[in-house]
Amino acid sequence: MKRGGSDEEKRRAGEAAAEAVDDGQVVGLGTGSTAAHAIRALGRAVDSGLDIEGVPTSYQSRALAREVGVPLTTLDDATPDIAIDGADQVADGNLIKGGGAAHTREKLVDAAADRLLIVADESKLTDRLSAPVPVEVLPDAREPVATHVRDLGGDPELRDAERKDGPVVTDNGNLVLDCAFGQIDEPAGLAADLSALPGVLEHGLFVDLADAIYVGTDDGATVREP
DSSP states (O other), X not given: OOSOOOHHHHHHHHHHHHTTOOTTOEEEEOOSHHXXXXXXXXXXXXXXXXXXXXXXXXXXXXXHHHHXXXXXXXXXXXXXXXXXXXXXXXXXXXXXXOTTSOHXXXXXXXXXXXXXXXXXXXXXXXXXXXXXXXXXXXXXXHXXXXXXXXXXXXXXXXXXXXXXXXXXXXXXXXXXXXXEOSSOSOHHHHHHHHHTSTTEEEESEEOSOOSEEEEEETTEXXXXXX
């Protein structure tokens, strides 16, 4: 896995995925730096006459969509035809997400979409998932969930906020445990185990959800099928 993808690679991936959006579609708007490039590209397309509505996955993506002029809707009112989202790590079409602590809403929107396009630079690609898995937990469930994660072979660490005292608090008012499992040989099994823990709202393993991976490269973007 290559380290440190450039912003240009992220831009190429995001813009290439945005070109897959058709007139009249409802689009899930992912969170993160690469997905932000797709949202900006969609804003330019809307300005040129593209008729779409977006379903944001976070405060960040909602604010950016409003800034660039993408009309917004909700899952209560529309089902996404397509979603464009980033990833922290990609292996065989399975993902680890949640670096921005938005993975609960991201999974809700991404799973509801008819098609999910993942945008990433080459640094996010790997043979096996191995990054810590973000787990959003109810505040009162922090210690019980941490104990269960250790029983599953993981090493949970409460995510601290930057530029403020205390932990990260999600858009949903919950906490995030970053759970290191080392190399994850069976993502589906671990995903099921984490989902079954009382107090877990959602985790960052996205298994069998992606329909295409748009990878930004030095000279363009490639599309990979999971």
